[in-house]
Amino acid sequence: MKVKYDQEVDVLTIEFSDAPVEESDQDKPGVILDYDKDGNIVGMEILNASKRVQNPKSVEYAVA
16 A cells, blocks of 8 residues: 655545556545445545545555
């Protein structure tokens, strides 16, 4: 999994898989889900991330 924040365009990208994106859908305004050819979610983008996420520059990783 990869998490990237592009401050210049204020977009937070989360990649769950390296599979090629076949289709994208804006489920909610400003939240884009990316799907592979089998319909699995492979990533998401959050537009205007600084207004939607508490701190898009910081990532906390936890394993339970």
